[in-house]
Amino acid sequence: xxxxxxxxxxxxxxxxxxxxxxxxxxxxxxxxxxxxxxxxxxxxxxxxxxxxxxxxxxxxxxxxxxxxxxxxxxxxxxxxxxxxxxxxxxxxxxxxxxxxxxxxxxxxxxxxxxxxxxxxxxxxxxxxxxxxxxxxxxxxxxxxxxxxxxxxxxxxxxxxxxxxxxxxxxxxxxxxxxxxxxxxxxxxxxxxxxxxxxxxxxxxxxxxxxxxxxxxxxxxxxxxxxxxxxxxxxxxxxxxxxxxxxxxxxxxxxxxxxxxxxxxxxxxxxxxxxxxxxxxxxxxxxxxxxxxxxxxxxxxxxxxxxxxxxxxxxxxxxxxxxxxxxxxxxxxxxx
Numbered sequence: 001x002x003x004x005x006x007x008x009x010x011x012x013x014x015x016x017x018x019x020x021x022x023x024x025x026x027x028x029x030x031x032x033x034x035x036x037x038x039x040x041x042x043x044x045x046x047x048x049x050x051x052x053x054x055x056x057x058x059x060x061x062x063x064x065x066x067x068x069x070x071x072x073x074x075x076x077x078x079x080x081x082x083x084x085x086x087x088x089x090x091x092x093x094x095x096x097x098x099x100x101x102x103x104x105x106x107x108x109x110x111x112x113x114x115x116x117x118x119x120x121x122x123x124x125x126x127x128x129x130x131x132x133x134x135x136x137x138x139x140x141x142x143x144x145x146x147x148x149x150x151x152x153x154x155x156x157x158x159x160x161x162x163x164x165x166x167x168x169x170x171x172x173x174x175x176x177x178x179x180x181x182x183x184x185x186x187x188x189x190x191x192x193x194x195x196x197x198x199x200x201x202x203x204x205x206x207x208x209x210x211x212x213x214x215x216x217x218x219x220x221x222x223x224x225x226x227x228x229x230x231x232x233x234x235x236x237x238x239x240x241x242x243x244x245x246x247x248x249x250x251x252x253x254x255x256x257x258x259x260x261x262x263x264x265x266x267x268x269x270x271x272x273x274x275x276x277x278x279x280x281x282x283x284x285x286x287x288x289x290x291x292x293x294x295x296x297x298x299x300x301x302x303x304x305x306x307x308x309x310x311x312x313x314x315x316x317x318x319x320x321x322x323x324x325x326x327x328x329x330x331x332x333x334x335x
Contacts, residue, residue: 073140076187081167082142083313084154084267084333086209093132093151099176106148110300113149113206117181119157120199121189122174131172139186145172146182146204154207156331157184159192159200166191167207167331208299209333263309264316266323266330268294270304277303309335 094106107113127139133151137143149155149170158165166188175183182204184192194200268284271277277296284294284305295306307323310316313332320330 265308
């Protein structure tokens with residue numbers, strides 16, 4: 001039986017081979033329709049998210065094993081910026097350290113800090129991993145990594161190209177590249193408009209909380225648990241120009257060196273002299289843009305202009321939106 005089947009199978013094979021070609025042109029010999037390949041199921045894409053170039057292409061600024069998350073939450077552009085507040089410095093994350101042969105000495109004073117350079121962002125590769133602060137990295141929050149700014153602290157990051165600005169909480173170390181000055185979270189990068197480009201020239205400005213008292217004392221008295229509170233949107237310092245008044249002319253009895261009322265305030269500007277801060281206050285009072293209660297408070301070498309207080313963050317956010325419609329760019333702070 002087997003001997004008789006072998007020639008028949010061989011003949012069938014020859015017949016099939018003959019049907020499978022016409023001269024030199026190959027044709028399909030599969031007798032059934034080709035199986036359909038069902039497309040992969042993808043989550044609905046947030047229309048706010050830009051289309052990113054492939055990882056490793058050199059055009060998107062993220063590594064092959066990094067990048068955006070597989071299913072980012074919706075409305076990330078509406079995520080509130082970090083609220084600037086007093087927090088005690090991390091005991092371990094602010095010690096000098098060495099990476100790739102270079103020693104970094106974190107800042108532990110309360111001096112102003114402004115820096116310009118390239119910003120990049122980091123995503124899913126580090127999502128859920130421990131940061132230098134000991135907190136878990138959440139790429140969908142408003143945080144950033146900086147080589148030397150205190151952990152934790154706050155910074156305003158402004159795109160040099162577009163002028164877009166965000167406030168982030170520094171809770172990690174990096175980037176460790178000569179030309180890069182800060183790594184922002186995925187959401188911060190989205191709001192700055194640098195996701196598609198991957199890297200972008202920015203200005204980094206350190207922000208300080210203030211209650212009209214010594215900041216070092218404020219940090220010592222702050223709760224030890226890191227804050228999980230996030231807040232407001234869109235930020236930048238308000239700059240007002242005009243003739244310069246003397247400190248006494250500008251301020252008179254308007255300066256309040258005592259501790260401010262507790263609550264949420266809108267920081268409207270930061271100035272090198274009390275005179276300039278007082279001048280800005282007078283102009284805003286005359287314009288009626290920021291309400292009647294405007295206060296100038298000293299913070300080290302700077303003088304900050306505030307409007308408030310507001311009992312809740314929701315009230316402060318509402319007032320901030322109104323000021324932005326008037327062309328101002330307030331920062332919500334808790335004092």
